[in-house]
Amino acid sequence: MNGAESLVATLVDQGVDICFANPGTSEMHFLAALGGNPKMRSVLCLFEGVATGAADGWYRMKEKPASTLLHLGPGLANGLANIHNAKRASSGMVNVVGEHSVSHLKYDPPLTSDIEGLARPLCHWVRRAESSDTIAWDAAQAVAKASEHPGQIATLILPGDTSWQQVGATSAAPEPSFTPAPPAAKRKTPSAERIEHVARVLRSGEPTLIVLANRATRGVALEKAGRVAAATGARLGSQFFTARIERGAGRVPISRIPYAVAQATAFLKDFKHIVTVETKEPVAFFAYPDKPSLLKAEGTLVHPLVEDDEDSELAFDMLLQALGAANQAPLLQPRIETPAPTGALNPMSIAHALAAALPEHCIVVDESLTTGRESMGLTMGAQPHDLINNMGGSIGYATPVATGAALACPDRRVFCMVGDGSAMYTIQSLWTQARENLNVTTIIFANNSYAILKAEYANMGAGAPSERALSMIDIDRPRIDWLAMAKSMGVPSVAVQTAEDFHKAMVNSTRESGPCLIEVRL
Amino acid sequence: MNGAESLVATLVDQGVDICFANPGTSEMHFLAALGGNPKMRSVLCLFEGVATGAADGWYRMKEKPASTLLHLGPGLANGLANIHNAKRASSGMVNVVGEHSVSHLKYDPPLTSDIEGLARPLCHWVRRAESSDTIAWDAAQAVAKASEHPGQIATLILPGDTSWQQVGATSAAPEPSFTPAPPAAKRKTPSAERIEHVARVLRSGEPTLIVLANRATRGVALEKAGRVAAATGARLGSQFFTARIERGAGRVPISRIPYAVAQATAFLKDFKHIVTVETKEPVAFFAYPDKPSLLKAEGTLVHPLVEDDEDSELAFDMLLQALGAANQAPLLQPRIETPAPTGALNPMSIAHALAAALPEHCIVVDESLTTGRESMGLTMGAQPHDLINNMGGSIGYATPVATGAALACPDRRVFCMVGDGSAMYTIQSLWTQARENLNVTTIIFANNSYAILKAEYANMGAGAPSERALSMIDIDRPRIDWLAMAKSMGVPSVAVQTAEDFHKAMVNSTRESGPCLIEVRL
The missing domain is CATH 3.40.50.1220 (TPP-binding domain)
Structure with missing residues (x-):
């Protein structure tokens, strides 16, 4: 057993049985170990922000951490924005970040950077795995940290030599059978x-x-x-x-x-x-x-x-x-039957279409910013569902979180509501959704602008935007062709321009397994 | 004049006249100032890694820094991988990172993070602009630092209140007319x-x-x-x-x-x-x-x-x-006329097609990793051209760098050779290329795999990859539809399967202005 195999075995033992991975050369032994352990599910992501966002989505539904595999400092950097969002959402995760071998680092090869320095501002726990003999302990601690309440971001740096060296090659090796029990999140008693x-x-x-x-x-x-x-x-x-x-x-x-x-x-x-x-x-x-x-x-x-x-x-x-109210019954939200709306698309009709279409126990991931801002009040009486928001405010969280949530809950449809501007940050999520045949309905609100910034420009007292300033807020030159975008990554899609078509497209998306994308043309 | 206007005026005075921007709410005054200064060119990017990579490409061709606009810590984080590459390429740049106002920071609102902490591992110079009165000095120092030889990464953190407050509101304001001269990169004398x-x-x-x-x-x-x-x-x-x-x-x-x-x-x-x-x-x-x-x-x-x-x-x-050789003439590379190749696409015929097609004074940005590894030896005698490589090794550098290089040299065609895996990290570059009608020919080598990792798996002594490990290296489920991808962002495209078609497509791409994408099906 080498260090990488010990790491994967420990993660699995501790209940971390999925890895959102974007691997590179220095992680080949870890990749081999992932492939060699049938209890570990590996999900390939084409961009690191998808991997960390998916780990966040996994935690939000499962309340237990997933792992990610990232390639050295820059790979971690690409994942940091969604690590920030996960941290703000109290989601735990275990990031495994590949690193050069100790003997190679001193030559300062091109991919070298201060990985600890990059990790510390946004991670609660950062450690470098110094030896294949002790990596099982490092991994167990990472999982314990990630599993605390609230969830923590744990980042384990994995040098190549730690990965490929055999466990037990030195006398420092602990008994391989002596593994700490999987952690349980302890919550403190309020005063x-x-x-x-x-x-x-x-x-x-x-x-x-x-x-x-x-x-x-x-x-x-x-x-x-x-x-x-x-x-x-x-x-x-x-x-x-x-x-x-x-x-x-x-x-x-x-x-x-x-x-x-x-x-x-x-x-x-x-x-x-x-x-x-x-x-x-x-x-x-x-x-x-x-x-x-x-x-x-x-x-x-x-x-x-x-x-x-x-x-x-x-x-x-x-x-x-x-x-003295231990037997008090709670007030519960009554069901409100919302007829499917017809006519023009606007925040109200969009909200009504959602209320009518959301199936029981679906999951709604919301990054619709402006278009969806009215939706929530009008879906109070929809079928029971889970709603997930962006806690950290870093744009590009929704499509990765939807990806992780769909893997966590394969029997539940995920509706990912996202503005066109927001969707472009981590659009590579669609590919992983197609690859894993995930039940995600991505709803793109295509207003061809960073609409939130138009409102914020005025809120900021920056006056009326000049034509040149406005050109930095509108994203309509060129318009993004969302049907082509979905096709490029193997996701079926449909564009809608009326409330009834929007409603129908959502309902249709639940009829078959796998992802689809609805472009809502505003 | 407010702090944001002072900042933009200083950047322009110091010769930094382009800004690759991905703005957010806290940067609305800076956006207004960008729009209000006719000497500043603003280029909108849909992802921060495009902005920082484009600034790198600009520097590589111009040998002077560009600026970027990034939205708080997570926006900077999204730009860090290409900042790493730029740093390793000795490219100078000035990053302006928006930040909450001082009075707001103490409430730890969602987007708060340790921006200095995130910046320091990969930037040479980091400063927080504390006042609209002194931001001109901060900006001048940032440009001076970025303009050193070798180029440096300078990051200026711009709190909202520094941005919106009027210059001269306090007595600390220096004379507005007293601006340091634009910097000249001084190089030391060798011993x-x-x-x-x-x-x-x-x-x-x-x-x-x-x-x-x-x-x-x-x-x-x-x-x-x-x-x-x-x-x-x-x-x-x-x-x-x-x-x-x-x-x-x-x-x-x-x-x-x-x-x-x-x-x-x-x-x-x-x-x-x-x-x-x-x-x-x-x-x-x-x-x-x-x-x-x-x-x-x-x-x-x-x-x-x-x-x-x-x-x-x-x-x-x-x-x-x-x-004693002051009058020695150099040996120069003779021109080698390469006939346009025909038949199957392989590293050799690809290199021959490049040698035959590259027009005089074009720019080649290379992130082809495996497919293009043979190209360079066989293009020695092509028409004179510039070749740009990835110095930092963080994947996803080519399409942004090509974007910046094309803006720096509008009269020269840029050929961006990139593997399909690599292209997906920062594919949002295509949109900016379409928007700015840049003369970039993106060549996607579509082998539907992280081909470099297949070789590296063996090099690492990790044995023959298992089917499960291999599934994390192949990216063929689903295959990326590159013609649809290009279409989604307004870039015309063509797919080729023979050497003669590849050659023809490259030549055709130079006939009209604007971007195009060639999918090379391997």
Whole structure:
């Protein structure tokens, strides 16, 4: 057994059984080891941002880390933007980054760079695997770190010689059978004082918003948050972006704080209290010359209930106990039957088409920015589904995350809503979707512009854009031919120009397995 | 005048008059300033790696820096792989990276990251522009740094408030008219001792290879190197990868050290001396279990003649003086008329087709890895042209560099030779080429595999790849449809399957302005 085989065996032992890979020369032994271990699934990506984004999507659905394989410093660099997004979404992942052998590094060959330096700003844990004898321990620690709550980014640097040397060649080798048990994410217990304090706030009857995030926006924790809301009249909210929300008919409804500063402050202005659960108080996404960074009204008090590393489910149990409301039923979102819309495509008809078309238990990955901004309110009563947002704000997250989510949940259709500008950053995802025959419906909102920037130009007080400035916001010369783009990577596609065709195309996409792309011409 | 306008005015004053931009919300004032300054050309890129690679291509041809506009830490991260390549090619560039306002950063909004931390491993100079009053000085220093010899990577972080605040709002403002003069790259004088030492080596008549790099592979410096070679019988060589070589008929010929370790050591084994000019002694690109890192034969002596920051032209003058050969004529490459080949496509017929088709003064950007590896020897006697290589080894450099080179030299056709695997990393370049109607002929060598990795798998001693390992090297499921890919981004295209069709397609591509893509089906 060589170092690479030991690494792959350890990953599998620790429950990391998928690797999103973009390999290079220095990783040939690792590639051989991936191929040689039948318990490891390897998924080839043509760009590293697809690999790291897919690992994020995998974690969001599975709540356990995937691994990636990246080629030296520049390969890691190409994956960093989606590592940033994953980090902000509290997704754990284990990145394996190939590196020159120790003996070769001193000659500073062309691909040499400071891999640790590149990794540290965006990874929680970075280590260089110094020996094939100890790499199993390094790998186990990487997985343990990635599996913490909240999930962590662990990056293991794999020099060529560590990869190809035999385990046990030196006396330092530990017993090969002695492997730590797969990690379980431990969540801390919230402080009883904080619970008591929030119970008092809620009992006051003053208008209160409970902002939920991460594990609190799904499963039992969400259901218990719904009990608290029902017992106290508090409203449940989420940040504009959330890692994953379980929503739709039969779920506890959550109101979304709007994106734009003016709308967000209007939404928040009447709450006397904001209670935070696995998140912080709402802040503006960007700074603007004449707008506030903090979105709450003057005088609104913020009360942390659950910190990032604590257990929301337990916190709500404690809170329900403190409130004497342990048997309170939650208020659930009723099903709203939305007729399939007809006519022109606009944010409203698009939202109605979504509400009518989304099948039960589908997954929606949203990077639609402007076009989709109205969708969420109008799909509250759709069939139950999961909604995934871009937590880090680095564009190009949706198509890779959809890829990972589809691999994590092969029986569920993934709808990936993405603006045309956003889709171009990591469009190579389509190829992996075709290769793996993934159930992803990519919906391209083709407005031929960075539409969000048009609004932001005015928000920034930069005046009316000049023709030359506007030419840097419009992406209509040339128009991207999305049907050709889909064809180039083996994904069937259709273009729609009406609400009824959009609805029909979404429904049709669920009838067969495999990916498809819908160009929504706006 | 606000900070953004001051920045753009300073860049233009200092001779940086093009910006490869991928903007976001925090850069709206900078975008307005770009649009408002008629001396600044802005080129929109749909992915940041295209922007930084294009800046590299611009520098390679112009020998002066371009600027880029990137959106916060993740935008910089997406550009880092081609920054790595540019750094290794000694290309200077000025990156402007948007950032949140100081007052907003403390709330840790989603797009926040340690931008300095991300920049430092691959940039020579990193600074945060703290005030609109002093940003002109920061910008001038960035350009001065980027314009050093060898070129440097300068990264200026631009917070939103620095961008939008008026210059002169505080008393710290310097006189607006007091701008430093545009920088001139100063090159150091080589040590006379070293020159004398190398003159003695060359006079010995022992077999000597002079390895040229950077500025020594073109212009007057190359011509003078040719005089030295003619006077002493020394051979001129280059590393396998060089930033830019002027070659072809009428140029001083340079032999390329092969890529593969066995071939490189065979090429070098008979040289008793290696003289280095703006480079170091040849090393293997990667480490292999049973192969050396240093490629020279045992007993071969290495003599540095010109260090990276020194003046090759001056060094060769001094050397010719020391050799008493000031009037020696160089040996020049005669023109070799290559008939257009016919029949099957293979490395030989591909090279012949190139030799026959390359028009005078064209630019060849090479990232063909396996397919094009034979091309160079067989195009020595083609019409004079420039050849650009990937110095950093991070894949995905060619299509962006070709984009920048075409903007730098609008009257010259650029041939971008790229493998299908490599092309997919930064394929968004095609869109910018279509948008700017650039004279780029992209040649995709479509072998539907990461062919280099097949060879490297064996070189690494990883045995014969298993079917599962092989599936991570082949990219034929699905095959990429290159005609559809080109169409999707507005680039006309043609597929060829014979040598005569390949030759004809290249010739045809030069007849009209604008980009085109040739899929070479292998």
